Structures are given as C-alpha cells and as structure tokens.
Amino acid sequence: MSMYNSFVLFGATGDLAQHKLWPALYWLVAEGQLLDLPFIVCVGRRKMDETAYEKFVKDAVIQSVGSAFTTSIWDSLMRHTRYESGMFEDPELYTRVKSILKEQEAVRGGKSTHYFYLAVPPVHYETILTNLKDAALVGKRTGPTQSQARLLIEKPFGRDLATSEHLENVVSSLFAEEQIYRIDHYLGKQTVQNILALRFANGIVEPTWNNEFIDHVQIQLLEKDGVGSRGAFYDGVGALRDVVQNHMLQMLAFVAMEQPVSFDSMHLREARIQALMALNPIGVNDVPTNVVRGQYKGYTSEPNVARDSQTETFVALKVSLNTPRWHGVPFYLRTGKSMENSVAEISLHYKKPAVCVGPVCLFPEPQVMRNVLAIRISPDHGVGLRLMGKKPGAGLDLETLAMEEMQKPGRSRKAAYERLILDALRGDQTLFADTREVNLSWRFSTQIFEGWTSRQPPLFPYEAHTMGPNASDGLLSTDERSWYLHDR
Ligand code: BG6
Numbered sequence: 292m293s294m295y296n297s298f299v300l301f302g303a304t305g306d307l308a309q310h311k312l313w314p315a316l317y318w319l320v321a322e323g324q325l326l327d328l329p330f331i332v333c334v335g336r337r338k339m340d341e342t343a344y345e346k347f348v349k350d351a352v353i354q355s356v357g358s359a360f361t362t363s364i365w366d367s368l369m370r371h372t373r374y375e376s377g378m379f380e381d382p383e384l385y386t387r388v389k390s391i392l393k394e395q396e397a398v399r400g401g402k403s404t405h406y407f408y409l410a411v412p413p414v415h416y417e418t419i420l421t422n423l424k425d426a427a428l429v430g431k432r433t434g435p436t437q438s439q440a441r442l443l444i445e446k447p448f449g450r451d452l453a454t455s456e457h458l459e460n461v462v463s464s465l466f467a468e469e470q471i472y473r474i475d476h477y478l479g480k481q482t483v484q485n486i487l488a489l490r491f492a493n494g495i496v497e498p499t500w501n502n503e504f505i506d507h508v509q510i511q512l513l514e515k516d517g518v519g520s521r522g523a524f525y526d527g528v529g530a531l532r533d534v535v536q537n538h539m540l541q542m543l544a545f546v547a548m549e550q551p552v553s554f555d556s557m558h559l560r561e562a563r564i565q566a567l568m569a570l571n572p573i574g575v576n577d578v579p580t581n582v583v584r585g586q587y588k589g590y591t592s593e594p595n596v597a598r599d600s601q602t603e604t605f606v607a608l609k610v611s612l613n614t615p616r617w618h619g620v621p622f623y624l625r626t627g628k629s630m631e632n633s634v635a636e637i638s639l640h641y642k643k644p645a646v647c648v649g650p651v652c653l654f655p656e657p658q659v660m661r662n663v664l665a666i667r668i669s670p671d672h673g674v675g676l677r678l679m680g681k682k683p684g685a686g687l688d689l690e691t692l693a694m695e696e697m698q699k700p701g702r703s704r705k706a707a708y709e710r711l712i713l714d715a716l717r718g719d720q721t722l723f724a725d726t727r728e729v730n731l732s733w734r735f736s737t738q739i740f741e742g743w744t745s746r747q748p749p750l751f752p753y754e755a756h757t758m759g760p761n762a763s764d765g766l767l768s769t770d771e772r773s774w775y776l777h778d779r
Contacts, residue, residue, distance in 0.1 A: 317356055482666060484722075486545045486666060522596040541724070543624070564727050587627075
C-alpha cells in the first residue's frame with residue numbers, strides 16, 4: 292500500500308502560514324525537494340471558500356518569492372489543497388477534517404502520515420489537541436502499519452515552567468517523543484548551524500573557544516520594527532518569552548556546548564541540553580542587577596496593546612555557565628523591538644594580549660582592542676573578525692581591521708522553514724527542540740519572571756529606533772565592556 296503525507300494546518304489564515312509556511316512550501320516544490328506533493332488541509336477560523344483562500348495565500352507567496360513564481364507550480368500545489376473553516380472549539384470541525392483525510396486516502400489508494408501543524412497562538416493548543424484526540428485523529432503510534440500522526444508545534448510552548456509542563460503532559464499523553472516536532476525556527480537557520488562548522492572544522496577556532504582566550508560573549512537579536520500588527524499576540528508575552536526563552540537560549544546552547552559525539556539528533560540535542568543545564572540560574576534577588584527590561588515609547592498606542600501595558604519590548608541580561616570551559620566568562624544577551632537597526636549577531640570577544648610587561652609597553656594599552664569573532668545571522672549572514680593592524684604612515688599606530696565573509700541578505704529566513712518542514716517529513720528531529728531543552732529554558736526564564744514580580748525592577752522607557760535603555764549599556768560598562776556589532 293502506498294504511503295504519502297498530509298498536513299493539517301491549523302491557523303491557515305494567520306501571519307505565520309501566510310508569510311512563512313506557504314512561501315516555504317512553494318520553494319520546496321519549485322526546487323524539486325518535495326517530489327511527492329503532500330495533501331494539505333488548511334484550517335482557519337475565517338469563513339472563506341477555497342477560491343478566496345487561494346487568493347489570500349497566493350498574493351503573499353507572490354510577494355515573497357517574486358519573479359520565481361510560476362503558475363504551474365502553484366496550480367500543482369493547489370490541486371492538493373483544501374480549505375476548511377471552523378472554530379477550534381467545535382468538535383464538528385474535526386469530524387469534517389477527518390472525513391476530508393479519509394476521502395483523500397480513498398482517492399490516493401494509500402495511507403497517509405498526518406502532520407498536525409499548530410500555527411496558532413498557544414492559547415489554542417490544548418483545545419485543538421483535545422479535539423484531535425476526541426476525534427481519534429491522534430494517539431500514540433501502536434504499530435508500524437497504523438497511519439501515524441505527528442505534531443508540529445510552534446513556540447512559545449506555554450507561558451512559564453508550570454504551563455509548559457502542563458502542555459508537555461497533554462502533548463506527551465497523545466504523542467511519543469519521536470512524533471513531536473517543536474519548532475524554533477532559529478535552529479533551522481543556516482548560520483546558527485554554521486557555528487558547528489566554524490567551531491569544529493577550524494584548527495584556530497575550537498582550541499581558543501574557552502575561558503583561557505575568551506573574555507566574554509554577546510548574543511543579540513535586534514529588530515527595527517515595532518510589534519506592528521502582532522500586538523494581540525505580543526502584549527502580555529514580551530521579549531523574554533517571545534525570543535529569549537527560545538531563539539536566544541538556543542543560540543547560546545550552540546556556542547556553549549561541548550563537542551558532540553556526532554551531529555545526529557540524539558548527540559546534538561544532548562550537547563545542547565548539557566549546555567542549558569550548565570546555565571547558572573539568575574536568582575530572584577539578582578534579577579534587578581543582571582536583567583534590564585524596557586519598553587519603547589509609543590508601544591502602548593500600538594493596535595491591540597493594553598494602554599497601561601507593562602510588557603517588555605526589550606531585555607538585556609548577563610548570564611554565566613557553570614562549566615570548566617566557560618567559568619568566569621559572562622554571556623551578555625540583548626534583544627528588542629523598535630531598535631535602531633535589525634541585526635542578529637553572536638560575537639566572541641577575545642582577551643587582550645599582554646602588550647605591557649612590567650614597565651615596557653609595546654603599544655599604548657588604550658589602542659589595543661579585543662579581537663572579535665562575529666557570527667552574523669541576519670540580515671546578511673557570515674563571519675567577521677576584528678583584528679588589530681598598523682595604521683598606514685609613519686610610526687606604529689594601530690587601527691582595527693574588520694575582515695569579513697558575508698553573504699547578502701537572502702532567503703535565510705524562509706530557508707529555515709523549508710529546512711524544518713523537510714526534516715520533519717524525513718523524520719529527522721535534530722533541529723527541533725527536545726522536551727528537556729524546553730523545560731530547562733523555561734526553568735531559567737521563569738526565575739526572571741519571578742524576580743520581576745517580587746522585586747519590581749523598573750521597566751525603562753526608551754525612544755523608538757534607538758539601542759534601548761541606557762541601563763542596558765550599564766550592564767556591560769560596570770564590567771568595563773560595551774555592546775558590539777560587527778562593522779557598524
Ligand atoms: C519570532 C518572534 O519567533 O521570531 C518574532 O515571535 C520575531 O517576534 C521573530 O520577530 C524573529 O525571527 P527572525 O527570523 O526574523 O530573526
């Protein structure tokens with residue numbers, strides 16, 4: 292009996308589906324990566340017929356893929372697509388979805404692996420999962436011949452440790468771990484994966500990737516845009532839940548991990564988990580000195596944002612790891628909306644050489660700056676190195692040389708979703724978050740929420756399109772360091 296794949300996409304009229312998933316599906320087909328076209332059941336709350344839905348996504352795909360759009364590819368995708376509107380609370384919706392899937396099995400004369408993709412705000416997760424279970428659409432795999440279900444679920448998984456654990460209980464009562472694909476699209480990004488190549492394939496990098504040589508590490512995810520039309524999602528979520536708990540801690544794990552035995556799913560996930568386990572918790576009383584939160588001016592006037600909202604749109608934090616490799620090396624993390632520019636970058640700042648030995652100084656100390664190895668994730672992606680060199684002219688004055696190998700802004704964001712969809716179809720979980728990673732990162736973040744609740748540190752206002760509150764500079768300047776963006 293032939294096998295094929297079906298996607299049941301909840302949240303089919305949402306931002307994520309429209310701007311990321313559909314363009315990713317389009318590219319996968321256009322580039323010949325999905326030879327067996329999956330059957331796609333799109334589920335959304337908005338009432339519309341299939342023609343209207345097609346137009347809705349087609350416009351977004353054309354906008355995204357530009358001149359690469361061809362009608363024949365689009366039509367082939369649409370031949371395998373259905374749209375079904377309904378409320379997620381309504382059991383009838385699931386009965387209809389089930390019969391659509393059954394009909395298709397009869398048409399194709401085969402069994403389908405169903406991928407349930409929850410591209411919806413997390414408040415709907417439990418409702419959808421319970422209804423899927425009641426409709427007998429999901430259940431733990433019991434035998435190789437049974438049509439099996441898989442779950443693709445977007446972050447944030449919960450709001451804190453307790454809600455995340457509750458959600459994990461629901462999910463794990465319905466799916467075995469190998470059926471669950473927790474998406475953190477930063478794991479799908481080429482440059483994040485490139486950290487592994489950079490570290491483990493270069494004789495000059497890995498030997499110096501430790502506290503003997505590194506002074507500190509910075510991880511930044513800065514966005515020029517404010518919350519725009521996403522106020523309803525973002526308000527009450529905030530920067531810590533939206534990107535620190537997941538994307539930024541995942542980047543940290545890639546930087547901080549020990550060498551995995553291999554790059555297979557089990558070993559790579561284990562290495563990330565060990566790194567997160569080594570993260571020193573920020574105790575409730577240390578939150579005011581180690582974490583800075585801010586909100587851009589004008590945020591409370593954004594659509595669907597509470598006028599008295601205390602949601603943070605900026606957060607900077609200083610963290611440390613309890614391993615021999617990283618003992619004494621602070622990691623500074625900074626993220627914000629409505630920043631001066633959009634850039635995601637990791638930088639490793641090397642210790643300065645000893646230019647002064649006793650009374651003899653080869654170079655005047657202030658001229659010597661730290662070497663920096665920068666890994667740019669967006670908008671362009673690549674690697675940069677700050678070295679010291681001689682200023683042209685008489686004397687031996689120094690200047691910085693910024694060497695870099697950057698690729699132009701490209702399809703890196705879409706590529707992340709393409710890669711993840713493809714990996715899920717192949718059953719490769721390497722680039723998906725394991726339940727233990729999610730748990731550890733919530734454990735760490737929840738202590739910060741607790742510190743905010745009990746210690747009530749200030750929520751600093753900052754001007755839109757700046758680098759955030761001054762207090763975030765203070766976090767580094769007290770350690771005689773400063774924020775760095777390569778070549779900016
Ligand atoms: C998402 C967050 O997960 O990541 C958004 O919900 C954020 O708020 C986005 O803008 C950043 O991703 P990227 O790929 O644009 O850097």
